[in-house]
Amino acid sequence: MKRRVAITGIGMVSPLGNDVASTWQRLMAGESGISQIQHFDASHFPTTIAAEVKNFQLSPELQGKKSRYAMSFTAFALEAAHQAFLDAGIKPSKHNAKRWGVVAGAGMMTADYDYFHRFQQVAAPDGALDWQKLQTQAQQFYQSVDFGKTTSNAGLSLLINQFGIEGYATTVHTACASGGQALGLALKALRRGEVDYMLAGGFDSMISPLGVSSFCLLGALSTFNDTPQTASRPFDLTRNGFVLGEGAAFLILEDWQKAKARGAKIYAELAGEGNSLSSYRITDSHPNGDGAIQAIRGALKDAQVSFEDVDYINAHGTSTKMNDLSETNAIKAVFEHRAKTIPVSSTKSQTGHLIAAAGALEAVISVLSIQKGYVLPTANLTTPDPECDLDYVTDGPREKSLGVVVSDSFGFGGSNSTLVFKHPEFVGSGK
């Protein structure tokens, strides 16, 4: 018998709002978080748009010595986690700190441009590195917080230290699958009894000169610069790339019995995870959905539900040619005759693609969909792609009682993650 895992708290900092309520409200209103990049002058890049977090400020109670190593995106993580703890009404104490864990999907960028520029001015003034200069000018260059900010597990350390977590702790990075895989790993650690409570989610920002450059070099970003609000158009025939987003989302996962015993509000059950590798190409998923198919099937099996039980699929839906086709084909392969009757939507059409945080953000959105009884739409799908022919919910939010929701996250490198969420009162069809 698998240990059941309840979701009892949620928090987020997203391009649509700096908390759960405002993000949900704007999702329901069909608004877009995408606009011209403000973080730096991107006007001469091939892509000038992104889904940025706006007017963000770290809550006063999170400021101080424990956040001295925070960068912008790790500050998003602190804030989203803080919201999730408040929402759950529970947090680690000295008494139970070892029964608390944390797993995060962490972004790959660890140094911001200002730091890199400062480093270049000292160690490579003409563009060529001279390590002796770093030593001779060490006094001017060295700031102890720099190492703390740029170490690869700095974000995890901030979460551990800020919230007093003394149990299982780790970060994963499988590109765009990171957030989903983080939740999957957290689920497994909870099930095997390593901890009773888990802070799980993801955080990322690649909206920086180097981050935007990297995707522009690859030609992976949408170039609908004149129409940012409709640039992310998953499953649309005219889609031409994804739109970078940033932010963080965290959930409090809790042993079901303990959550019940304390009378916690249970949003949903994190019921299953499927995790596979496509082993095809670094940037492309297999056109027939291979890899993604195994992840979706694995998640349904793990959650002990049939494809007949699924009421909604929150798709990875990046708005790239190949992902959207591959995901569509994977859904057809797994859901067979039901494929065209299950609502499928990509909320990246409004939030942009939060990369390592995407799976966590969409997990929160899936949970809210269950709680509120609404399927969110795929915005900007106005020109149907004949090869993408599922029910993508193009007519605005759809009221629907949801028992089982599936959320997909697929990453560069071929890692696939599918999560299954159940309504707290879901009773299976028995099929």
Place this chain on the structure above:
Amino acid sequence: MSQEQRVFITGLSALTSSGLDLASTWDALIKGESGIAPITNWEIESYPSQLGGELKGFEPAKMLPDKKMVKVISKQDAFGINAAMQAVLHSECITYRDTLEDTTAFNDEFAVFVGSPGNKYCQQYDFLPLVASHGKDFKRFAEDLFNVVHPTWLLRILPNNVLAYTGIAYGFKGPNHNISNHAVSGMQALIEAYHALKSGEASRAVVVAYDLSIEPQGLFYYDKLGVLSATGLKPYDKAHDGTILGEGASALVLETEASVNARGAKVYAEVVGGFSESEGKSLFSLDESGKPLAELIDRTLTSLDLSPNDIGAVVAHGNGNIKSDVSEARAIVSTLGHVPVTSFKWSMGHTLAASGLLDTVLAANALCEQTLPGVATFSQLAPDCNGLNVSQVHKTLDRNTHVMIINRGFASMNACLVIKGC
């Protein structure tokens, strides 16, 4: 597969400054030799600490499944992919796969778990000419971008490249994780792979960990933090004064008992179980009393139904850093008493993300060889490590005993794993 499975190690590899394979790395431990030497890959003459464990004679183009791969991955990725290939080859599992009519289930149940160092400072240096020319004039920066930086720059620095290319090289499609958590990355990847097999989620897994470790910008900060030695890595010794970083990678192949039996695989050791925990402290802190580590050791023993007497030897973290050595010694002595202790970093340097997995590979080999190598750089116990049973002398190791491997990293992380000889 609903019943819990026993998990065995059927393939091993190591790639260190002592040698580019397990045999030469082990040989150096037995001969008391070290791969640590003045760093030659970078011009750092003015650095206070110039020692490192660099790989010698590593030619990635000759050691990858496809020589063109060097253009699309980073140097440290090449370490990891090569280590994975060596372990898979050692396990002979592909030879078995070649006998199957339908390989779909074999591949779908083959997991890939990776301990990744994440990104390194040096991976951004392709942008230095652009930044030097244009600073924060991003208009000119953007205009010059495509002339200066290679279009696949991002793909070369993906933190999950080793995971992706290992999967592609062999067609493995099972569960996977890419764990990036400083020096416990590899050990946590191993523990998760163990659970994936134990629970029946997969039947076999390749676990790999790797780290470039040595890069001048990182060395600059490690030195400022006061954790580097300029003289040598001497764990638990009265002269211990810091650690020395080393390049490296290692990998092992895990299989369930059912998978082992199906192909009559040779087993090198059994994974009994492992745990990891944070001490809840800040990024560069640890509890100097050793109490949280002692609690983790106790928890590991209790959870695995073992008593201290069941542990025949400990492969300790032993990174030569005074605070780490002392707190670790206190934890071991208080929980396991006079158990024989060794550590391996003195020979190849601290390989950070790869270190826990590398120590496990060498511990498994120690069980096979029935020899616990001594610490060649040890001469006299540091007073604060009082009671620790460590020495320069090699000891006989019972093939059927349990060995505990201890692994530690930034973010006050501790990990503890137990393996058993077969």
